[in-house]
Amino acid sequence: MIVAGGGIGGLATALTLHQIGVPCLVLEAVREMRPLGVGINLQPNAVRELGDLGIAEADLDRVGLPAKEWALVGLNGNDIYSEPRGRLAGYGWPQYAVHRGRFHLLLYQALVARAGPGAVRLGSRVTGYRKNTDGGISALVEGAGGATSEVAGRLLIGADGIHSAIRAQMHPAQPPIHWGGAIMWRGTTWAKPIRSGASFVGLGTHRHRMVFYPISHPDPATGLSMINWIAEVTVDSSEGWKQSGWFRPVATSVFAHHFANWIWDWLDVPALIRGADGAFENPMIDRDPVPTWRDGPVALLGDAAHAMYPTGSNGGSQAIVDARILGAAMVEHGVTPEALAAYDAKLCGPVSQLVLRNRGAGPFGLLNLVDERCGGTFNNIDDVIPPRERADFMAAYKAAAGFAIESLNKAPRTIPDGALAPC
Ligand SMILES: Cc1cc2nc3c(=O)[nH]c(=O)nc-3n(C[C@H](O)[C@H](O)[C@H](O)COP(=O)(O)OP(=O)(O)OC[C@H]3O[C@@H](n4cnc5c(N)ncnc54)[C@H](O)[C@@H]3O)c2cc1C
Numbered sequence: 001m002i003v004a005g006g007g008i009g010g011l012a013t014a015l016t017l018h019q020i021g022v023p024c025l026v027l028e029a030v031r032e033m034r035p036l037g038v039g040i041n042l043q044p045n046a047v048r049e050l051g052d053l054g055i056a057e058a059d060l061d062r063v064g065l066p067a068k069e070w071a072l073v074g075l076n077g078n079d080i081y082s083e084p085r086g087r088l089a090g091y092g093w094p095q096y097a098v099h100r101g102r103f104h105l106l107l108y109q110a111l112v113a114r115a116g117p118g119a120v121r122l123g124s125r126v127t128g129y130r131k132n133t134d135g136g137i138s139a140l141v142e143g144a145g146g147a148t149s150e151v152a153g154r155l156l157i158g159a160d161g162i163h164s165a166i167r168a169q170m171h172p173a174q175p176p177i178h179w180g181g182a183i184m185w186r187g188t189t190w191a192k193p194i195r196s197g198a199s200f201v202g203l204g205t206h207r208h209r210m211v212f213y214p215i216s217h218p219d220p221a222t223g224l225s226m227i228n229w230i231a232e233v234t235v236d237s238s239e240g241w242k243q244s245g246w247f248r249p250v251a252t253s254v255f256a257h258h259f260a261n262w263i264w265d266w267l268d269v270p271a272l273i274r275g276a277d278g279a280f281e282n283p284m285i286d287r288d289p290v291p292t293w294r295d296g297p298v299a300l301l302g303d304a305a306h307a308m309y310p311t312g313s314n315g316g317s318q319a320i321v322d323a324r325i326l327g328a329a330m331v332e333h334g335v336t337p338e339a340l341a342a343y344d345a346k347l348c349g350p351v352s353q354l355v356l357r358n359r360g361a362g363p364f365g366l367l368n369l370v371d372e373r374c375g376g377t378f379n380n381i382d383d384v385i386p387p388r389e390r391a392d393f394m395a396a397y398k399a400a401a402g403f404a405i406e407s408l409n410k411a412p413r414t415i416p417d418g419a420l421a422p423c
Pocket of ligand 1: 005006007027029037039126163310315316317319
């Protein structure tokens with residue numbers, strides 16, 4: 001099997017294929033794996049799958065920490081909504097807040113340790129695919145020096161991210177990337193964690209907010225954790241994204257003024273921003289869903305299939321779940337196009353709905369309601385959105401995102417222990 005792209009989705013796929021006895025080669029464009037990115041969340045459904053893959057909580061504790069709380073706070077510092085997360089909420093598995101780059105390297109090292117260094121071919125950009133007359137597939141590859149070659153296999157998984165070349169070939173008429181006007185600036189700062197010590201906090205309004213959460217256990221000597229933060233403003237997007245590139249390093253002075261007076265006795269946002277080494281600017285983008293992720297022996301996975309707004313903190317988690325559902329389909333149908341069809345039938349529809357739901361603000365939709373009903377200023381949130389309405393809103397989101405507590409806890413393993421794909 002060939003996997004195009006060695007990000008979180010591609011590596012989770014390769015680890016799953018190794019577990020079920022399917023030989024696989026990952027073709028990754030970058031020449032060197034480096035710990036890129038800042039914070040991401042791994043929801044309990046993904047942590048469960050990682051455990052089944054032999055990536056234990058002790059491993060995750062080296063690259064992050066279990067999240068304890070998810071909270072929305074208004075600009076006056078008053079709580080809008082808060083709830084426990086992970087085991088504290090009743091899940092059988094924790095939610096982890098991790099450093100994306102360090103988690104990515106953890107997966108890479110696990111794959112190389114299990115399947116050998118030849119499992120990932122770096123410096124290999126997949127530019128497209130060609131279906132072969134024997135029913136197999138060839139990935140068209142451009143090497144780091146520009147030389148082209150082909151790699152043949154039975155199936156090809158396009159896990160090559162939001163700018164996927166495989167998706168572009170599969171859906172040549174797909175619209176360009178969708179940007180709704182939100183610009184995110186992301187960074188990390190060593191600081192004292194607030195609230196529970198492992199709280200995800202969304203602070204502000206629908207169009208002007210700050211999200212932050214720790215992604216490391218506190219340093220025992222200083223008590224400081226690495227705090228991941230995302231400063232976000234929404235602007236008029238009618239003229240499209242004008243900057244070059246979708247993820248670029250910027251000085252914090254580019255955006256710090258938007259948050260200049262965001263100071264409370266429990267939080268100093270300007271100091272948080274000042275304390276960072278630098279930041280990355282990236283517009284909040286996704287892609288319009290496509291009707292299928294499959295073309296014969298080729299299937300899309302992870303962001304290539306369903307790039308979504310990060311409002312639900314589930315892009316990375318869904319990529320891991322995709323890999324496991326794909327593995328389960330192969331245990332049932334073998335390394336065949338039918339397995340890809342079963343995977344596509346199970347996920348493409350519901351996850352596409354989730355993409356659109358996240359575009360509508362995901363769980364941050366409560367902030368829209370606060371904006372609409374009181375312009376973002378309130379004394380007692382119960383007067384603006386009654387507790388029942390807040391709870392129902394969040395429950396509906398979680399059910400749609402696949403992390404409803406009861407159904408996840410009751411669900412059998414996605415891939416039974418020791419299961420292998422038939423040859
Ligand atoms: C460098 C980087 C930094 C990120 N930082 C953050 C972050 O801070 N916070 C956050 O929430 N999300 C971040 N993300 C996105 C997040 O990792 C994904 O949304 C999620 O994990 C789904 O992963 P994925 O494997 O589907 O896609 P990705 O993580 O995008 O991985 C795709 C992989 O495919 C490779 N690739 C791309 N094109 C080709 C090609 N044509 N041929 C071969 N290989 C190719 C890329 O180099 C990459 O390794 C980042 C992604 C990247 C690539």
